[in-house]
Amino acid sequence: MVERIVLFGGTFNPIHHGHLIVARAIAEYYHFEKVTFVPAAVPPHKELSPGQASPQVPAGRLPSPEERLEMVRLAIAAEGLFDVSDIELRRRPPSYTIETLLAVRQRHGLEAQLHWIIGADMLEDLPTWRRADEVVEMCRIITAARPPWSSRLEQTLQKLRVRFSAEQVARLAAGVTPSPLIDITSTQIRHRVRQGRSIRFLTPEAVVEYIREKGLYRPC
Numbered sequence: 001m002v003e004r005i006v007l008f009g010g011t012f013n014p015i016h017h018g019h020l021i022v023a024r025a026i027a028e029y030y031h032f033e034k035v036t037f038v039p040a041a042v043p044p045h046k047e048l049s050p051g052q053a054s055p056q057v058p059a060g061r062l063p064s065p066e067e068r069l070e071m072v073r074l075a076i077a078a079e080g081l082f083d084v085s086d087i088e089l090r091r092r093p094p095s096y097t098i099e100t101l102l103a104v105r106q107r108h109g110l111e112a113q114l115h116w117i118i119g120a121d122m123l124e125d126l127p128t129w130r131r132a133d134e135v136v137e138m139c140r141i142i143t144a145a146r147p148p149w150s151s152r153l154e155q156t157l158q159k160l161r162v163r164f165s166a167e168q169v170a171r172l173a174a175g176v177t178p179s180p181l182i183d184i185t186s187t188q189i190r191h192r193v194r195q196g197r198s199i200r201f202l203t204p205e206a207v208v209e210y211i212r213e214k215g216l217y218r219p220c
Contacts (some may be wrong), residue, residue, distance in 0.1 A: 008117040009038040015075045016203040018182035022144045036083040042093035060194045060217035065089045074206035098131040101138045114139035127163035136168045144179035193217035
């Protein structure tokens, strides 16, 4: 039986129910037995911002990579479907997907199928990734497409055709997968914490308590 390695990369700053629901939806759609969250150390395409500061509400304290990893661990503790890897945190930043894929390939061998879950916004940025052609060849990119993003699919694919071959674009299009529309973002959570507002029901209760205990995202 072919081993299927399913990786879900991101900053998870912090992880929230939207991440978990999308990961479960993708797993159910493809009948994956395990999804591994891969927190990035310092991702090259996404700034780890605490949120827009103002004179009234100064910027809050950002979590360390290890604290973001711990929040993922807390969020998935009761979920047998999910796992977490610190593979990107063990390397010197920034985090590049190609390096993670090469390390996973070396560990699991050439026969393993590699799958990488991304959001629709990341698909649009794919041409800017380091060694993007190799990434597309090495793994199956699964794009979690939330409505109404699907209406922009052809426009995005047209941009990808400038950078990738017709065969690669066809594979990327085939990996676009319907996912639930969950109106939760990490930015929203950081803003609410900075403003002293509740984040219950936006992220698992264990993560809520961890953020409170560590004073994360609160004004310094």
